[in-house]
Amino acid sequence: MTYADFNTGWSYRRKVTPFQELGGTAAAPWTPVTLPHDALITTERRPDAPGGHTNGYFTGGAFEYRKTFTVPEEDRGKLLFLEFDGVYRDAVVSVNGAFAGRHAFGYSRFLVRIDPHLRFGADNPDNEVRVSCRTHLDSRWYTGCGIHRDVRLIVKGPAHIAVDGVRVTTPDVDEELAVAEVAVRVENAGAMTSTLRLTAVVTDDEGVEVAQGRAPVTLLPADAETARLRLLIDRPRLWSAETPTRYTVRVQLGDGDQVVDEVSVPFGIRTVRVDARRGLRVNGTAVKLRGACLHGDNGPLGAAAIGRAEERKIELLKAAGFNAIRSSHHPASSALLDACDRLGMYVMDEAFDMWTQGKNDFDYSADFPEWWERDLEAMVAKDFNHPSVIFYSIGNEIPETGAPDGARWSRRLAEKLRALDGTRLVTNGINGFVSVLDLVLDGMAKRRAAAQEAGASDTGQDAGGGVNGMMNAFGEMMGHIVSSPMVSERTEESFAALDVAGLNYGESRYALDADLFPDRVIVGTETWPTVIDRNWALVEKHPHVIGDFTWSGIDYLGETGIGVVKYAGAAGAAQGFSTAYPGLSAYCGDLDLTGHRRPVSYYREIVFGLRTEPYIAVRRPERHGMPVAVATPWAWTDSVSSWSWPGFEGAPVHVEVYADADEVELLLDGESVGRAPVGGERAFRADFELLYRPGELVAVAYRAGAETGRTSLISATDDLRLTAAADRDVLYAGTRDLAFVEITLTDHAGVVHTALDRDVRVTVSGAGVLQGLGSGAPVTEETFGSDVRRTFDGRALAVVRPAGPGTITVEMVAEGCAAVRLRLTVAEARGPLPGFPSPADTTTDLEIPA
DSSP states (O other): OEEEEOOSSEEEEEOOOHHHHHTTOOOOOOEEEOSSOOSSTTSOBOTTOTTGGGGTTBOOEEEEEEEEEOOOGGGTTSEEEEEESOOBSSEEEEETTEEEEEEOOSSOOEEEEOGGGOOOSTTSOOEEEEEEEEESSOOSSOOOOBOOSOEEEEEEOSEEEEEEEEEEEEEEEOSSEEEEEEEEEEEEOSSSOEEEEEEEEEEOTTSOEEEEEEEEEEEOTTEEEEEEEEEEEESOOOBOSSSBOOEEEEEEEEETTEEEEEEEEEEOOOOEEEETTTEEEETTEEOOEEEEEEOSOOGGGTTOOOHHHHHHHHHHHHHTTOOEEEETTSOOOHHHHHHHHHHTOEEEEEOOSOSSSOSSTTSGGGTHHHHHHHHHHHHHHHHTTOTTEEEEEEEESOGGGGSHHHHHHHHHHHHHHHHHOTTSEEEEEEOHHHHTHHHHHHHHHHHHHHHHHTTOOOOSSOOSSHHHHHHHHHTHHHHHHHTSHHHHHHHHHHHHTOSSEEEESOGGGHHHHHHHOTTOOEEEEEEOGGGHHHHHHHHHHOTTEEEEEESOSBOOBSSTTTTOOEETTOTTOOSSSSOOTTBOBOOOOSBOTTSOBOHHHHHHHHHTTOOOSOEEEEEOGGGTTOOEEEOOTTOOOSEESOOOOTTOTTOEEEEEEEOSSSEEEEEETTEEEEEEETTSSSTTEEEEEEEOOSSEEEEEEEETTEEEEEEEEEOOOSOOEEEEEESOSEEESSSSOOEEEEEEEEOTTOOBOTTOOOEEEEEEEESEEEEEEEOSOSBOOOOTTSSEEEOBTTEEEEEEEEOSSEEEEEEEEETTSOOEEEEEEEEOOOSSBTTBOOSTTOOOOOOOOO
């Protein structure tokens, strides 16, 4: 009855089979590593990488991991499992050379039983587990490769609580009382009939006992039963994104006086209701979802879902005004859901990016018919006790949703989820344009043929970049397609299978569907960031529209440059939809790759009504007057919140001021340089043209003639300093903690030098390692495995991982700057780290075999 962190003691390498070795291919050396880990993130990027811009020009490949460990003699006769929270992709697990398990999907949690293959006792000290995996042309974004999520060793006696066998629901909740139904799956792998006693104790977030119950359970040999306890909790404190209060149920299985198994599960008490007249209500209160779509990577860490990285992601998004995330387009990690539970964030957990029709040559579509049920079961088993999860999404932009067979699949998936968990809402991110893509492609082919017959070149909408490129090229026409009777008819059956209709880029249907389908509840599952003003007005106006999920909350690797403004004639300018090599990231996030907020984030905060102070953003003066070649609907203006532009004194510059006001006045060193109305070219924005000179730039917002707020930017002086600050001074030993060190070039007053970038070298010594070093640059040839990184707009980010108790020294040097040193303390951690509960069910400290 133990659950142990199994993340340490691993090594990895590029995979070479024995047959390849016989053929002359040398095996790569093994490199020690701590999980979670992304084997791809430090590999070579090349212009000719098979996936090109989609995966950030990483080349992919096959990798394998290994670990040796000892199993004590007293575990003989017990059931031992390895629980993988996620391995990308096509994982094959072997133990002592024997095949033990396989899992196709790269994001599902899966269990591998290993005791049949183990050697026990001190006389047999070396058990070896190996995990092989691969990635190659199987995704439309950067996925990484490897054991990118946590691994646990689970040891169970013959009579035990099943893994993921405790499920808590709260079917009856009011201010006075909540009924917590605790369903426990109990299994007997022994040869004798056993009558056991089940006990459950509920404690609040301060550890005070609030409810308890018990019941006997009789199990025949090889039997499995579900026992239920209904526990009453007086005056329950309800979970919501604003008040993320949780309880914990501790379940014990006893045989006489002996406890044979024990599991603790955090849970929340809350109610979720939705209808087209009153919208979404959590605990009876109306909620509009201020949502962000998220891909799975963590910037400089690649796809590694290390606990603190997942938590920081949610902290940053919550601080930026979001109250919901969509895990796009795959199930979230357990670590991310833990963070959402604790910090308060609503979650839409998404199952798949494809069903039976592939989007890439070697993607999951070939595995879907065989694996979809098991992967939905795995998602629900992982999510069930997380109060943050309020939606399951069965897919993203699935072409089949525009055909009868796709509607049949929609019902199958939705009903499977309802059978597994009837407490969550089911949605699907349907893009009406993609649902009729067959007709769109047919029309394009006919236009090309007609143009060729006429002897003219085709000037249709055949932009590069796959479906994203087509969506961008169609522009406003896409809205007409999405709201057309053709889309209404072809998607009606697929939408009918859902509790909430998820619309990707479908805001043209919001008002229309109120008339056509008056019972339909809509959520904007994916939307252009450039139209958040228009979209949020629709969300607020229509009760049947319950929220908006922008693409995307945080920048991510791959799909390079969909948010980069590309200028005609600029050095290295790309002519197409995406950035050419060395494009790295999409650059369409409200936050950049390091988590730094970009101007669009502050604009969104104002649109949401969460910020009264205006915000100043300045377009880069070196590109003033240059014609824009490509600016997709995912691309914000090429602006920075800075008034430090050395070398551009006297040059024209464009200033944007975001404000919820009637007009804005701009002052430079106290002198008015003009007033402009808010809402000219764009709502909530005033625009100014002026000549740059250093000083203090102040924006004053007015409504009805009265000042409502002001903000300022100050030019940095000639003094250049390297500064650094860690998000925490004390770390905890283990595999889940990190320190994020923000590196900044400033003057003596702390004003950022956004135009004087430097190479920064980072050295980590003592009880830690440099886990990653990066910047927000969307185009760069730098690698995340290097200890040198050039700042981008004056900033970079170092990620430090503890290697054991002690002191970590982090030193940073840059040309022309004094070196900076930080000291971090790593404290001993026993059991779950403070603030980082281990994945669900963890109850007992266990010394990890090594």
